[in-house]
Amino acid sequence: MDTDSRIEGRGLGGRNIVEVIRTMRPELRKSDRKVADVVLEDPRRILNATVGETAALAQVSQPTVLRFTTAVGCNGFPDFKIRLAQSLALGTPATHSVLLDTDQPETxxxxxxDYTMTSLDWARSRLDKQAMNKAVDILTAAKSIVFFGFGASGIVARDAQQKFPLFGVPCGAELDSHQQVMVASMMKEGEVAFVISNTGTTRSIIEIARIARGNGATVICLTGSDSPLTNYCDVSLIVETLENTNMYTPTTSRIAALVVIDILSTSVAMRRPSEYQARIHQMKRQLSDMRRMQPL
Amino acid sequence: MDTDSRIEGRGLGGRNIVEVIRTMRPELRKSDRKVADVVLEDPRRILNATVGETAALAQVSQPTVLRFTTAVGCNGFPDFKIRLAQSLALGTPATHSVLLDTDQPETxxxxxxDYTMTSLDWARSRLDKQAMNKAVDILTAAKSIVFFGFGASGIVARDAQQKFPLFGVPCGAELDSHQQVMVASMMKEGEVAFVISNTGTTRSIIEIARIARGNGATVICLTGSDSPLTNYCDVSLIVETLENTNMYTPTTSRIAALVVIDILSTSVAMRRPSEYQARIHQMKRQLSDMRRMQPL
DNA sequence: GGCTGAAATGTAGCGTAGTTACAGACTTTT
DNA sequence: AAAAGTCTGTAACTACGCTACATTTCAGCC
Structure with missing residues (x-):
């Protein structure tokens, strides 16, 4: 029964701290890496250790250990220990979730x-709540919303646009760079430009933000890091994901972005008066009727 | 002391602390039982609580909480929390967090x-590995692939199409019903029609599968349940997600679908010879160079 | 039925673990 | 080579968990 529950529980919300540490190791500070190595070498030992003991093992100072814990997304040492305990309980010795050439499709x-869930959890813990709040405020007050994005971010833009029933105002999605410029140039006060770019460095998309804002539109961006793009935005939603450089790494950023879109659209819808919500309900029912077909 | 003998008597091996507590509950002291009840009621809450907070919840004094922890065989409160964390990680009945009208954006x-991650975990455990294997085989052997989808599934189709560098063959995405019919009619043996429909009941999309297959194409579908669509497909990838009927429920199905696409594209890419992979690498680098821009 | 002693619970205070503020050392940039 | 910024350690502080002790409660007994 023990093994059964292990199988079932595996993954559990994806908060696998060991995986997070392993992924982040390269980009950690030198001293933090010492701590990471000590943890990875024998995670179980840390469960019964204090900050001081951990510091001694890693041959660093206590604050460094604390900084390490926050660097990997925990709220202090006790929280770190709890996350660690959970990860270890999942029976994760095999969680090198780095893909190997020899892996079978099941693996x-x-x-x-596992990687996607861990990455989502990471994004969750790093999300700026205040910025989210502000974004919801702006979107709720918007006369109309246009989503801008290229490539993978274009997918996110299109998805957001499809959620317009929840946003409750006309929504557009511009995925072509010429169209983007044209639309951005025509925007005016009261309208919201929602700019999506994972890197935040694509020149043309930054230009869109600049133009839209210049015309008086409110600009919100959804990006992966604190990038140049944020300079031209009223609110910046930074969604950090665990992207390692491995060739096989799937782009979790777009998935995290979709979740953020879910949150925004849902939050906006919840602020609308109830008659609004009734209409959404009705719409959903009609859509479902349309989909349903007679048995063949 | 009796507490010592209890520890020894119960044996420290007690893996699942929650189970231990439940078992011992009858023979606990009256006040300890209050603590036990609080813990059993919502174990997760205790993970982030201090001794004082736990004591307040159980309406007992702090030392009572401490005595409770030793009574159930732990060495102090931190140890108790760690054991609890491990137990919870094992057999977690995911707490379906239902959205309330009163919820703040942070909540x-x-x-x-949380819902998305839980839902992904659900999808993961329900995924048919054999079907995935077969799908990878088919996609690897394909001359070309066309992805079909409407609405939210259209997003998934587009996303899949964008992953064509990984699939390594020409990929198309048809999101318009007329185009879909035209393209499906032109398909022939060796080509793969990848049909995406969450409900699996949309009449026109089933028609696409039928046509494509009639023309000798191999048909793979990605759907949410064992629906009529599967009758016309060579392989059916059924991705079950937790979709409750709540109006506010975000559509986790499309996110799970994207993850499945990730898995398929990655698996296919991994089967390609290494020179292929080198080219992907190169492509990624070029794309990254294109994105990068000079600081403003 | 009150008395006595053991068990159970609460009170108060102590020591240490975890945290934070700050300052020095080291990198990197100009 | 100077200056800015980042990283790391020192030192002081908060509060958390723990222990010793006082008080209460209850059971058995005179």
């Missing part, structure tokens, strides 16, 4: 799911 | 993230 599936 | 964010 690939497990690893990608 | 909405937490709940949606």
């Amino acid at each position: 690939v599936a497990e690893k990608i799911f | 909405v964010a937490e709940k949606i993230f």
Whole structure:
């Protein structure tokens, strides 16, 4: 029964701290890496250790250990220990979720799911609540919304646009760079430009933000890091994901972005008066009727 | 002391602390039982609580909480929390966080993230590995692939199409019903029609599968349940997600679908010879160079 | 039925673990 | 080579968990 529950529980919300540490190791500070190595070497030992003991093992100072814990997304040492305990309980000795050439499709599936969930959890813990709040305020007050994005971010833009029933105002999605310029140039006060770019460095998309804002539109951006793009935006939603440089790494950023879109659209819808919500309900029913077909 | 003998008597091996507590509950002291009840009622809450907070919840004094922890065989409160964390990680009945009208945006964010991750975990455990294997085989052997989808599934189709560098063959995405019919009619043996429909009941999309297959194309479908669509497909990838009927429920199905696409594209890419992979690498680098821009 | 002693619970205070503020050392940039 | 910024350690502080002790409660007994 023990093994059964392990199988079932595996993944559990994806908060696998060991995986997070392993992924982040390269980009950690030198001293933090010492701590990471000590943890990865024998995670179980840390469970019964204090900050001081951990510091001694890693041959660093206590504050460094604390900084390490926050760097990997925990709220202090006790929280870190709890996350660690949970990860270890999942029976995760095998969680090198780095993909290997020799992996069978089943393994690939497990690893990608696990990686995606871990990455989502990471994004969740790093999300700026205040910015989200502000974004919801702006979107609720918007006369109309246009989503801008290229490539993978274009997918996100299109998805957001499809959620217009929840946003409750006309929504557009511009995925072509010429169209984007044209639309951005025509925007005016009261309208919201929602700019999506994972890198935040694509020149043309930054230009869109600049133009839209210059015309008086409110600009919100959804990006992966604190990038140049944020300079031209009223609110910046930075969604950090665990992207390692491995060739096989799937782009979790777009998935995290979709979740953020879910949150925004849902939050906006919840602020609308109830008659509004009744209409959404009706719409959903009609859509479902349309889909349903007679048995063949 | 009797507490010592209890520890020894119960044996420290007690893995699942929650189970231990439940078992011992009858023979606990009256006040300890209050603590036990609080813990059993919502174990997760205790993970972030201090001794004082736990004591307040159980309406007992702090030392009572401490005595409770030793009574159930732990060495102090931190140890108790760690054991609890491990136990929870094992057999977690995911707490379906239902959205309430009164929820603040922060809460909405937490709940949606949590819901999405739980739903992904659900999808993962329900995924048919054999079907995935077969799909990878077919996609690897394909001359070309066309992805079909409407609405939210259209997003998934587009996303899949964008992953054509990984699939390594020409990929198309048809999101318009007329175009879909035209393209499906032109398909022939060796080509793969990848049909995406969450409901699996949309009449026109089923028609696409039928036509494509009639022309000798191999048909793979990605759907949410064992629906009529599967009758016309060579392989059916059924991705079950937790979709409750709540109006506010975000559509986790499309996110799970994207993850499945990730898995398929990655698996296919991994089967390609290494010179292929080198080219993907190169492509990624070029794309990254294109994105990068000079600081403003 | 009150008395006595053991068990159970609460009170108060102590020591240490975890945290934070700050300052020095080291990198990197100009 | 100077200056800015980042990283790391020192030192002081908060509060958390724990222990010793006082008080209460209850059971058995005179």
